[in-house]
Amino acid sequence: xxxxxxxxxxxxxxxxxxxxxxxxxxxxxxxxxxxxxxxxxxxxxxxxxxxxxxxxxxxxxxxxxxxxxxxxxxxxxxxxxxxxxxxxxxxxxxxxxxxxxxxxxxxxxxxxxxxxxxxxxxxxxxxxxxxxxxxxxxxxxxxxxxxxxxxxxxxxxxxxxxxxxxxxxxxxxxxxxxxxxxxxxxxxxxxxxxxxxxxxxxxxxxxxxxxxxxxxxxxxxxxxxxxxxxxxxxxxxxxxxxxxxxxxxxxxxxxxxxxxxxxxxxxxxxxxxxxxxxxxxxxxxxxxxxxxxxxxxxxxxxxxxxxxxxxxxxxxxxxxxxxxxxxxxxxxxxxxxxxxxxxxxx
Numbered sequence: 001x002x003x004x005x006x007x008x009x010x011x012x013x014x015x016x017x018x019x020x021x022x023x024x025x026x027x028x029x030x031x032x033x034x035x036x037x038x039x040x041x042x043x044x045x046x047x048x049x050x051x052x053x054x055x056x057x058x059x060x061x062x063x064x065x066x067x068x069x070x071x072x073x074x075x076x077x078x079x080x081x082x083x084x085x086x087x088x089x090x091x092x093x094x095x096x097x098x099x100x101x102x103x104x105x106x107x108x109x110x111x112x113x114x115x116x117x118x119x120x121x122x123x124x125x126x127x128x129x130x131x132x133x134x135x136x137x138x139x140x141x142x143x144x145x146x147x148x149x150x151x152x153x154x155x156x157x158x159x160x161x162x163x164x165x166x167x168x169x170x171x172x173x174x175x176x177x178x179x180x181x182x183x184x185x186x187x188x189x190x191x192x193x194x195x196x197x198x199x200x201x202x203x204x205x206x207x208x209x210x211x212x213x214x215x216x217x218x219x220x221x222x223x224x225x226x227x228x229x230x231x232x233x234x235x236x237x238x239x240x241x242x243x244x245x246x247x248x249x250x251x252x253x254x255x256x257x258x259x260x261x262x263x264x265x266x267x268x269x270x271x272x273x274x275x276x277x278x279x280x281x282x283x284x285x286x287x288x289x290x291x292x293x294x295x296x297x298x299x300x301x302x303x304x305x306x307x308x309x310x311x312x313x314x315x316x317x318x319x320x321x322x323x324x325x326x327x328x329x330x331x332x333x334x335x336x337x338x339x340x341x342x343x344x345x346x
Contacts (some may be wrong), residue, residue, distance in 0.1 A: 006146050013145045016035075019199065020035075021039055021097070024039040024040065032076050048144070061120050061314075062118065064094045065121055065122070066119035067084060067124070069125055071102065074297075077323065080299040081095070082303065087303075087307045093132070095102070095119065096119060101127075102129055104135060117328055121150070121311075122147060122310075124149065125151070128154075132193075139159045141159065148314050150309050150310045152303070152306045154196070162309040162324055163323075166297035168198055169201050169208065171297065172249065172331075173212075175209075175295050175332060176209035176277075177213065185246065186243070186244075187206075187221065187245060188216070188223065188249070189250075189253065190223050192251060198226075199251050206249055220241055223238060224226070231255070236262060249276075252279055256337070257278070260290075275293075275337065275338045276338070277332075278292045279295040280297060281295060293335045293336075295332055295333075295337040296333055300301055309326065
């Protein structure tokens with residue numbers, strides 16, 4: 001994708017003032033026809049779109065950051081917001097939080113509202129419906145209009161912007177490998193549909209661990225949960241096909257807690273019969289009975305890094321800004337859903 005272009009970039013390219021570029025793009029008679037044609041052709045090539053509100057904000061910052069999250073009840077997102085808000089306040093910025101509710105349309109509306117002169121930059125975790133539709137024009141338009149953007153956790157490879165991600169593959173490898181070290185050989189995966197980026201990455205880590213330990217992949221043990229339907233009904237498939245797992249890795253702690261309840265209903269005990277590891281590590285993992293061994297993705301650190309990258313872009317005076325991707329390391333917190341006797345293998 002071509003780099004976003006501004007009036008300042010165009011002016012520098014042609015060695016003229018921003019005012020001259022603005023007049024040329026407005027087809028003013030004050031500018032020669034030859035220069036107007038060259039400036040307009042250059043602007044078309046780089047998809048320049050005038051945005052008066054954005055131009056005004058270059059001279060007068062709002063000192064406010066916009067954050068769009070998919071859901072508010074998820075503890076991980078609250079920890080990310082905590083990291084963003086603490087650092088933003090220390091820097092003299094306020095934070096405005098919007099909720100997409102996993103809706104593409106609401107995400108678009110939130111972006112439009114925030115971009116209309118309300119904030120200096122936006123941090124977003126992409127809604128599941130947006131990922132399912134693979135519809136990203138609203139992000140591209142935002143970037144081309146000069147609005148700084150950082151994606152975190154759920155990111156889109158096709159969008160050229162700053163990104164902050166957890167080491168989903170590494171964390172999932174760590175979790176699956178620990179189950180194998182604990183003696184599990186028939187390990188199930190509870191995951192999302194493949195269009196959800198974090199679920200896809202965590203599945204890759206699971207498959208990588210099986211391969212590294214020379215265990216065969218059993219597709220019947222890979223359950224892709226459609227959150228639009230009853231999760232418990234979908235998980236029952238694990239206990240109805242006669243091939244009962246001795247270990248389960250779930251790509252989030254909701255799935256982990258739910259599959260433990262379903263296993264109990266079928267007469268299996270955690271961790272004596274089946275060991276379970278989840279991903280995210282929030283209050284659910286800590287206070288579920290038994291408590292859940294979980295991969296910690298450090299949401300607070302992710303939020304702080306997202307804000308640092310956003311402020312770097314906001315304050316940048318570079319003609320062509322170089323986007324970065326920051327990787328937040330994960331680790332495993334051992335609790336009661338895995339067998340304590342194997343802790344020496346850590």
